[in-house]
Structures are given as structure tokens and as C-alpha cells.
Amino acid sequence: MMQQTELNQIHRDADGKMVDFAGWDMPLHYGSQRDEHHFVRQDAGMFDVSHMTVIDLRGKAVRRFLRHLLANDVLRLKAPGKALYSCMLREDGGVIDDLIVYFIDEQYYRMVVNAGTTEKDVAWIESRLVDGIDMRVRDDLAMLAIQGPNARQKAMQAMSEEMAWIADEIAVFVGAFCDDWFIARTGYTGEDGFEITLPETEVADFWSALVRESVKPCGLGARDTLRLEAGMNLYGMDMDESTSPLESGLGRTVAWEPAERGFIGREALEQQEAKGVERRFAGILLEDKGVMRAHQKVLTTEGHGELTSGGFSPTLNRSIGFARIPKGDSVACDVEVRGKRLKARIVKLPFVRNGKICIEL
Amino acid sequence: MSEIPADLRYSKSHEWVRAEGDLVIVGITDHAQAALGDMVYVETPETGDRLKAEEACAVVESVKAASDIYSPTSGEIVDSNSNLVDNPELVNDDPYGDGWIFQMRTDNASALEELMDAEAYETFCEEE
Numbered sequence: 001m002m003q004q005t006e007l008n009q010i011h012r013d014a015d016g017k018m019v020d021f022a023g024w025d026m027p028l029h030y031g032s033q034r035d036e037h038h039f040v041r042q043d044a045g046m047f048d049v050s051h052m053t054v055i056d057l058r059g060k061a062v063r064r065f066l067r068h069l070l071a072n073d074v075l076r077l078k079a080p081g082k083a084l085y086s087c088m089l090r091e092d093g094g095v096i097d098d099l100i101v102y103f104i105d106e107q108y109y110r111m112v113v114n115a116g117t118t119e120k121d122v123a124w125i126e127s128r129l130v131d132g133i134d135m136r137v138r139d140d141l142a143m144l145a146i147q148g149p150n151a152r153q154k155a156m157q158a159m160s161e162e163m164a165w166i167a168d169e170i171a172v173f174v175g176a177f178c179d180d181w182f183i184a185r186t187g188y189t190g191e192d193g194f195e196i197t198l199p200e201t202e203v204a205d206f207w208s209a210l211v212r213e214s215v216k217p218c219g220l221g222a223r224d225t226l227r228l229e230a231g232m233n234l235y236g237m238d239m240d241e242s243t244s245p246l247e248s249g250l251g252r253t254v255a256w257e258p259a260e261r262g263f264i265g266r267e268a269l270e271q272q273e274a275k276g277v278e279r280r281f282a283g284i285l286l287e288d289k290g291v292m293r294a295h296q297k298v299l300t301t302e303g304h305g306e307l308t309s310g311g312f313s314p315t316l317n318r319s320i321g322f323a324r325i326p327k328g329d330s331v332a333c334d335v336e337v338r339g340k341r342l343k344a345r346i347v348k349l350p351f352v353r354n355g356k357i358c359i360e361l
Numbered sequence: 362m363s364e365i366p367a368d369l370r371y372s373k374s375h376e377w378v379r380a381e382g383d384l385v386i387v388g389i390t391d392h393a394q395a396a397l398g399d400m401v402y403v404e405t406p407e408t409g410d411r412l413k414a415e416e417a418c419a420v421v422e423s424v425k426a427a428s429d430i431y432s433p434t435s436g437e438i439v440d441s442n443s444n445l446v447d448n449p450e451l452v453n454d455d456p457y458g459d460g461w462i463f464q465m466r467t468d469n470a471s472a473l474e475e476l477m478d479a480e481a482y483e484t485f486c487e488e489e
Contacts, residue, residue, distance in 0.1 A: 319401075
């Protein structure tokens with residue numbers, strides 16, 4: 001039996017094409033994945049991301065605990081509500097999950113982790129939990145991502161006046177509580193917007209209010225092409241327990257300083273760093289016609305690598321992807337697509353940010 | 362419910378076939394295009410290609426995945442739809458018209474009789 005979010009019937013009534021995503025029955029699209037993609041880039045779209053898991057950690061020891069648990073350093077979070085992206089690593093440097101952690105106050109942090117990894121994440125955290133920390137998996141909460149250049153304005157129109165007043169003040173990569181709603185200015189599309197965590201008993205009404213403000217329901221298909229254009233990694237595709245953040249384009253999310261902070265996986269990453277990381281992670285733009293897909297072979301003058309994600313970019317009208325390839329300076333490469341060698345180019349990520357194309361076509 | 366024109370023949374791999382004598386036009390069905398989602402790329406066969414029945418000869422790529430298109434019969438490609446190069450969405454918008462994929466001259470016209478008619482294809486889609 002697949003798990004369902006509170007909005008399952010609403011998705012079905014809206015002609016959502018439902019698929020199994022990590023054991024959850026979720027909408028892939030509601031008619032046209034491409035239209036939904038453009039809507040987010042140009043106006044405002046919304047995603048039901050209630051399958052993701054909110055974990056609240058409270059207690060006197062919580063900051064010290066998270067500084068040990070995560071590769072990024074929560075000490076960087078000074079202002080209440082501030083968010084931090086981090087990997088959670090195994091001792092050998094493999095990535096257990098990537099997540100967002102919010103600093104609510106000295107004794108309260110909120111983490112949002114992936115749906116497919118929730119069980120192992122919770123088990124991992126529990127096995128390392130120390131006295132003085134209360135961990136709660138918040139399966140009473142729903143989560144919506146409202147994204148696009150007009151997303152904040154439209155979302156605020158769907159809120160009470162008091163809540164909109166609070167939401168309007170929220171800075172980029174910060175979240176704030178309004179009663180039991182948590183409104184964060186974060187996302188996974190490369191556009192401005194909110195990710196809102198709220199009691200699941202209230203999510204259907206808010207979804208309807210957003211529909212009335214002409215925010216377009218979007219499925220996981222558009223979410224994937226949007227994050228790909230935005231150069232954002234997807235756990236399980238671009239990194240997993242067999243790869244380190246240093247070869248997944250996530251080196252900048254590992255906080256080396258201060259040197260005495262002994263986070264889980266640090267020693268392994270230091271050894272990799274000392275030995276030299278042999279593979280780099282880069283964007284790939286297909287010059288020829290066709291569509292690249294994950295796991296296809298990438299051939300460079302330094303050797304060959306593999307696409308970790310690939311697909312079609314509606315904004316660029318070209319195929320794009322991410323690849324793990326041998327270290328080097330080569331720009332031109334070939335990609336083996338269905339038995340043919342196609343011309344492609346290695347580019348710096350992201351491809352698109354805030355509606356603008358960031359690379360030369 | 363997807364559209365299934367009564368005057369066409371259908372394969373189990375969801376191609377439709379319009380036959381006039383030994384000339385055969387092939388595309389994918391409305392049911393297939395809806396299942397695949399927005400088309401982003403179509404690779405058509407070359408004129409002059411000789412095909413066996415059920416041979417993979419074209420590719421449609423949607424936002425989701427790539428799918429092979431199979432030749433419904435043996436014969437030679439005489440034309441393919443060049444409009445699809447820049448407008449792959451024609452396959453979604455008009456699967457039985459402007460979204461046709463290729464035309465072939467069959468050397469075994471009687472084999473087409475073995476394809477499903479509209480009624481049989483409808484049942485096939487329901488059971489699948």
C-alpha cells in the first residue's frame with residue numbers, strides 16, 4: 001500500500017497523473033509537465049511536498065549534536081530562522097542524505113529530509129542521539145512549495161492579513177513561525193518563493209486558496225527539470241552512500257573550519273582531499289539534438305565519466321545534465337546516447353537562475 | 362478516454378497504421394502519447410532504410426523517457442515527418458494527423474491484416 005499525502009484526492013480530482021515516488025503516490029504532472037515548468041519560471045506554481053519529512057530536534061545539547069552530525073556547520077546560523085543546506089555523512093564520507101536545517105533558537109532546530117531516505121535517516125540519528133535531545137518526526141505536518149517570480153505575492157494573498165505581514169518580512173533562505181505554520185523562503189527550483197510547513201488538517205483549504213490566486217499545481221516531473229536547470233543535486237541520483245560530497249559538487253557545503261570540529265565523515269573527507277579528488281562534478285549541455293539521460297557515458301580527453309542526471313530543459317530547449325567526470329580542463333565532450341556519440345559541452349552550474357539563462361548557448 | 366479512430370489498424374506496441382495499397386503511414390496512438398507525456402525529441406528513420414517487421418526504427422523522447430517505435434511490417438521507408446525535428450509536440454497535439462512519424466512501402470501488405478482494429482485495440486488498452 002502506497003503512502004498518500006493529505007492532498008491525494010485533490011490531485012486525482014485535478015487529473016494528476018499519479019506515480020510511485022519513493023513509496024508515495026504522487027502527481028507526476030496534471031496534464032503538461034512542460035507547461036508547469038514554464039509556469040514556475042514565469043509566474044507561480046505549487047508542489048505538494050508533504051512526502052518529505054520534518055524532524056524537530058530540541059534540547060540543551062542540540063547544537064553540539066548537530067555540529068557533530070552534519071558536514072556543514074550549524075554554528076554559521078546566527079539569525080533565528082536562518083536555513084543551512086548540509087549533507088549527513090557516514091564515517092567513510094558517503095552521503096546518507098542531503099537536508100535543510102533551520103535554526104529556530106539555541107535549543108530548537110528543524111530539519112527537512114528526503115522522503116525516500118526518511119527511515120534510514122531517523123535510524124541513523126537515533127543511533128547517535130545523546131542525552132538531553134528530544135527528537136520528533138513531524139508526520140502531523142504537510143508541506144507546500146510555492147515557487148516562481150510571482151509566488152510570494154500570490155501566496156501572501158492566500159494568507160490571513162497577519163500571516164502575510166509576517167511572510168512579507170522573511171529574507172532569502174530564512175524561515176519564520178506564524179502560530180504553527182512555518183514559512184520559509186527556500187525552494188528547489190532556482191526561483192524565489194516559499195516552502196510552507198503547516199498542520200495537515202489545514203493544507204487542503206490553503207491549497208484551494210492558492211488555486212483561487214491562480215497558483216498552478218505542478219507535479220514532480222516539473223520539479224525535477226526545474227532543479228536540474230537550477231543546478232541542484234537530487235539525492236539518490238547525483239550522490240548517495242557510495243559517493244562523497246567532494247565529487248558531487250557539494251564541496252562548498254562541507255565546513256572545514258574550525259579545524260577542531262569533528263563531524264562524522266571528516267577524517268574520510270580529509271584523506272580524500274589529501275590524496276586528491278580524482279573526479280569533478282559538472283553541468284553538461286548537449287550541442288546535438290537528442291536527450292541525455294542518467295547513467296549515459298560521457299567521454300572527455302581526460303577519460304570517461306557518467307551522467308548522474310539528465311533530461312530536457314524546457315527553458316533552454318536543449319538537453320542538459322550533471323556528470324561525474326575525470327578532473328581536468330576539457331570543455332568539449334561526447335555523450336553516448338542510445339548507441340550514438342553526440343557532441344556536448346561541459347559547463348558551470350547552474351543553467352538557469354531566477355528566470356535567466358546563466359550559460360552561453 | 363483516448364481517441365481511437367475506427368479506420369486505422371493498431372499494433373501491440375501502440376503504433377497506429379494507415380494503409381493505402383502498399384503505402385503505410387505510421388504514428389503513435391493518442392493513448393501512447395498521453396502515457397509518455399510532453400514530447401521533446403523525435404528521431405525519425407532515413408528514407409531508403411529497409412526494415413523487418415517489429416524492428417525498432419524511430420525514437421520518441423518525452424520529458425520522462427525515450428521509447429522505441431517499431432515498424433508494423435517489413436518494407437522500405439519512403440518518407441518521414443521532418444516537421445517533428447523542430448516541433449516534436451505535434452505528436453502530442455495531433456497524434457493521428459500532423460504528428461505522423463514515417464511512411465513506408467510494405468512488401469507484405471497482408472501482414473497488416475494481423476494488426477488490431479479499433480475495437481480490439483480499445484480492449485487491449487483497457488486490459489494493459
